[in-house]
Amino acid sequence: MTAIRIDGVARAFGAVAAVRGVTLDIRDGEFFTLLGPSGCGKTTLLRMVAGFCDLDSGTIHFGERRIDTVPPHKRNAGMVFQNYAIFPNLTVNGNVAYGLKARGIVPDQIDDRAAKALKLVHLDGYGARWPHQLSGGQLQRVALARCLVIEPEVILLDEPLSNLDAKLRVEMRGEIRQLQKRLGITALYVTHDQEEAMAISDRIAVMNAGSVEQIGQPVDIYQRPATPFVARFMGTTNLLSGSVIRHEGDRAVVRAGGHDFLVGAPGIAEAEPGKAIGFSLRPEALTITAPGAKPPPGWASLEARVVRIEFLGALTRIELALDSGLVLHAAAVDMPRALAEGPVALSYDPARVTAFPGPCD
Numbered sequence: 001m002t003a004i005r006i007d008g009v010a011r012a013f014g015a016v017a018a019v020r021g022v023t024l025d026i027r028d029g030e031f032f033t034l035l036g037p038s039g040c041g042k043t044t045l046l047r048m049v050a051g052f053c054d055l056d057s058g059t060i061h062f063g064e065r066r067i068d069t070v071p072p073h074k075r076n077a078g079m080v081f082q083n084y085a086i087f088p089n090l091t092v093n094g095n096v097a098y099g100l101k102a103r104g105i106v107p108d109q110i111d112d113r114a115a116k117a118l119k120l121v122h123l124d125g126y127g128a129r130w131p132h133q134l135s136g137g138q139l140q141r142v143a144l145a146r147c148l149v150i151e152p153e154v155i156l157l158d159e160p161l162s163n164l165d166a167k168l169r170v171e172m173r174g175e176i177r178q179l180q181k182r183l184g185i186t187a188l189y190v191t192h193d194q195e196e197a198m199a200i201s202d203r204i205a206v207m208n209a210g211s212v213e214q215i216g217q218p219v220d221i222y223q224r225p226a227t228p229f230v231a232r233f234m235g236t237t238n239l240l241s242g243s244v245i246r247h248e249g250d251r252a253v254v255r256a257g258g259h260d261f262l263v264g265a266p267g268i269a270e271a272e273p274g275k276a277i278g279f280s281l282r283p284e285a286l287t288i289t290a291p292g293a294k295p296p297p298g299w300a301s302l303e304a305r306v307v308r309i310e311f312l313g314a315l316t317r318i319e320l321a322l323d324s325g326l327v328l329h330a331a332a333v334d335m336p337r338a339l340a341e342g343p344v345a346l347s348y349d350p351a352r353v354t355a356f357p358g359p360c361d
Ligand SMILES: Nc1ncnc2c1ncn2[C@@H]1O[C@H](COP(=O)(O)OP(=O)(O)OP(=O)(O)O)[C@@H](O)[C@H]1O
Pocket: 013, 016, 017, 018, 036, 037, 038, 039, 040, 041, 042, 043, 044, 045, 192
């Protein structure tokens, strides 16, 4: 039973503030992901939880136990690294058994536990092989078995799939998630891939320049980003800035890029006329119809021209220009049959807009 509490944790390297006062409460059995661009401090934070990096300030607890003052091998955390860190001069069995030997487990238990760990990751019978005889996906499984064999309270995974090709990455992320659920183990996972994070996490912390910008379930982070940074990082979006013109009930008319946008985001009723705000409108929230077609009741509509169509199979991306020249991005699940470059009507449900307290930069 292990919740992880990270409280006011900070670390600088010289002038670089890698992690700036991060506080996170990770629940027992939760799959929690640190997501953010390169250099935002994900690995540094994970290494502090593992015990490979000292804290400048703050504390870390596993359950009731304070662990940031405890050496790594006494934290009972298993770690999987980006490059697997498999010892090339040891067999698969030797690699998996390594952590048990280091912990002084008696030899006749070692083989048994190593075999069980290999079975968990579907590598039974591979114990005698050498690392160079394995594929990338198999090496990744060995790294996972080596982490699980010590029966850790928590598993820490730093971009464990980044060396794999796209198809295997999708397959392995599902396997990691299944295994974590089955073992009921708390997982702290690091990735810069927003799709991967959304696919496997109970909750995500989006990091930017050493700080956490938002914590939430994948669907909330995607649909209700707290900041323009999160909106942009979690996939394609239309980010606009403008000023509030007037209110229509609990919605606001916002002039942005020379056009009036109806914004129905939570809290928008409180934004005073004249206030500069930013807002995000996801491409899939935009509906394209024939010019002059009436939108559903309560929806906003704009006149636009389709200027580019990108057919991607399951998804079609459509670039539209408004008469001011403002460009919007739309996405449709099915390629609309009649879709061609030229004039269209564009409509959206104003409730699907997310607003920010200030303009987007
Ligand atoms: N040992 C170190 N010495 C000096 N600077 C470091 C050290 N480790 C990390 N940094 C710096 O701290 C910042 C955060 O690095 P970190 O490795 O935590 O980022 P990250 O989010 O894991 O990035 P990536 O996605 O590229 O792995 C970066 O600016 C990095 O250059």
